[in-house]
Amino acid sequence: MPKQDTPQQVLAGLTSKNQFTKTGTTICGVICKNGVVLGADTRSTAGDIVMDKNCEKIHYIAPNIYCCGAGTAADTEYTTELISSQCKLHRYRTDRDTRVATAKTMLTRHLFQYQGHVSAALVLGGVDVLGPHLHTIYPHGSTDTLPFVAMGSGSLAAISMLEQGDADHQGWRPNMEVEEAVDLVKRAIHAGIFNDMGSGSNVDICVITKDEAGKVAADYRRNTDIANPRKYRRDVPYKLPSTRLVEVNGDMDM
Amino acid sequence: MSGFDSDRYSFSLTTFSPSGKLGQIDHALAAVNNGSTSIGIKSHDGIVLVTERKLKSALIDKDSIKKVQILADNVGCVYSGIGADSAVLVRSGRKNGEVYRRQFGENPGVDTVAKDLTAKMQSYTQSGGVRPFGCSLLVGGVDPAGPSLWQVDPSGSSIRWKATAIGKNSRTCKTFLEKRVTPDLSLDDAVKIALLSLKEVFDGLLKAEHCEVGIISTEDGLFRKMTDAEVTEQLDGLE
Numbered sequence: 001m002p003k004q005d006t007p008q009q010v011l012a013g014l015t016s017k018n019q020f021t022k023t024g025t026t027i028c029g030v031i032c033k034n035g036v037v038l039g040a041d042t043r044s045t046a047g048d049i050v051m052d053k054n055c056e057k058i059h060y061i062a063p064n065i066y067c068c069g070a071g072t073a074a075d076t077e078y079t080t081e082l083i084s085s086q087c088k089l090h091r092y093r094t095d096r097d098t099r100v101a102t103a104k105t106m107l108t109r110h111l112f113q114y115q116g117h118v119s120a121a122l123v124l125g126g127v128d129v130l131g132p133h134l135h136t137i138y139p140h141g142s143t144d145t146l147p148f149v150a151m152g153s154g155s156l157a158a159i160s161m162l163e164q165g166d167a168d169h170q171g172w173r174p175n176m177e178v179e180e181a182v183d184l185v186k187r188a189i190h191a192g193i194f195n196d197m198g199s200g201s202n203v204d205i206c207v208i209t210k211d212e213a214g215k216v217a218a219d220y221r222r223n224t225d226i227a228n229p230r231k232y233r234r235d236v237p238y239k240l241p242s243t244r245l246v247e248v249n250g251d252m253d254m
Numbered sequence: 255m256s257g258f259d260s261d262r263y264s265f266s267l268t269t270f271s272p273s274g275k276l277g278q279i280d281h282a283l284a285a286v287n288n289g290s291t292s293i294g295i296k297s298h299d300g301i302v303l304v305t306e307r308k309l310k311s312a313l314i315d316k317d318s319i320k321k322v323q324i325l326a327d328n329v330g331c332v333y334s335g336i337g338a339d340s341a342v343l344v345r346s347g348r349k350n351g352e353v354y355r356r357q358f359g360e361n362p363g364v365d366t367v368a369k370d371l372t373a374k375m376q377s378y379t380q381s382g383g384v385r386p387f388g389c390s391l392l393v394g395g396v397d398p399a400g401p402s403l404w405q406v407d408p409s410g411s412s413i414r415w416k417a418t419a420i421g422k423n424s425r426t427c428k429t430f431l432e433k434r435v436t437p438d439l440s441l442d443d444a445v446k447i448a449l450l451s452l453k454e455v456f457d458g459l460l461k462a463e464h465c466e467v468g469i470i471s472t473e474d475g476l477f478r479k480m481t482d483a484e485v486t487e488q489l490d491g492l493e
Binding site: 089092093 | 352355
């Protein structure tokens with residue numbers, strides 16, 4: 001039998017090595033015709049342990065702007081929430097929809113101020129009056145503006161799918177239809193889920209598009225692909241003799 | 255307030271008279287009564303806020319004037335009195351709403367939004383070198399406790415109303431409202447009564463360009479302003 005740590009030892013190891021919850025992660029985004037598609041896996045880890053099998057890595061910034069986050073889970077969550085709140089006040093003040101450049105600037109200023117100590121690597125995407133936009137933002141505050149991007153530990157696997165594709169599928173090309181782009185993003189995230197230990201479980205997608213009338217709509221498709229369902233499962237929950245069953249948690253599939 | 259020269263601005267400009275009155279606050283209320291009429295009505299399923307938007311000149315770009323303002327997803331307000339002062343309060347109300355939401359993870363109740371405003375307004379009656387705000391706000395919104403309508407005054411007091419009017423002609427409006435407002439009003443009825451009430455005291459023929467209407471319904475809990483087309487439709491449907 002290989003030597004295994006007791007639960008107490010694991011916890012002690014976690015706190016002593018300061019292994020706070022990181023998102024491991026594969027996140028990516030692509031520009032398509034009339035919009036952007038963002039994708040993310042749903043595994044969050046603390047060292048070698050999976051902390052959340054179905055966490056949400058695509059964060060709301062504005063009705064027309066969403067942001068995927070890799071790095072320290074708390075940092076990505078709080079940073080995006082802060083900037084989302086600031087964008088809302090900005091909307092009230094200016095009486096206009098938020099622009100992606102505004103959110104990008106607020107995020108980079110914040111991250112640069114903390115000199116990289118806020119460990120948030122973001123993929124920011126949205127559609128505004130000036131069209132669709134896609135950026136990566138690094139923890140130190142630098143940015144890239146590209147037609148397709150990937151971040152996180154699974155980014156190498158994802159970017160190869162976006163850049164090159166595989167035997168049966170093409171990589172990114174300009175002016176893709178929305179559903180083609182969704183398919184491409186799903187394959188990129190899959191590559192990360194199955195080839196990177198820091199990423200796993202399911203695929204979340206967010207599609208942000210502008211129609212002919214100029215109206216922007218965001219379609220947040222949570223768990224669009226349950227790539228790793230639980231294989232074996234009891235049909236009926238275990239019946240404890242004197243405990244009343246109130247509700248069955250549907251997430252038992254994860 | 256810190257940073258001021260200790261001699262020149264350390265004392266409050268709002269001081270008691272021997273009879274126990276705070277003159278500056280009374281004068282502020284006079285400024286409110288000089289302002290254009292604003293009306294608010296609470297129905298069982300929502301709130302309506304209406305104000306008169308009379309432009310001093312036909313050359314003014316009407317769409318730039320915004321008197322009915324959103325404070326939070328579920329709260330809006332309208333003012334009577336000095337517009338510039340109300341802008342400061344609106345900005346503060348919006349920020350406090352977001353601060354509350356970030357701190358507690360849920361939208362503030364309408365009463366909390368109103369009380370935060372009154373706290374600010376009161377502090378300007380008891381601080382060095384500042385004057386009270388020259389406007390009253392009608393704050394209306396929907397929260398888990400239902401719809402509520404609050405009036406906040408330059409003194410810093412807040413009153414919850416079933417229906418009320420502020421600004422000039424408020425007395426006439428309130429008499430009109432007392433007769434027409436009932437507990438079982440629907441939001442649609444409330445909009446009509448508010449516009450009728452404004453029509454009563456409006457100098458001339460009331461059209462959509464002369465008023466602003468904000469509504470919030472318990473159905474979606476989102477405050478929004480009615481478009482000119484919607485207001486015209488409502489006015490056409492009156493009487």
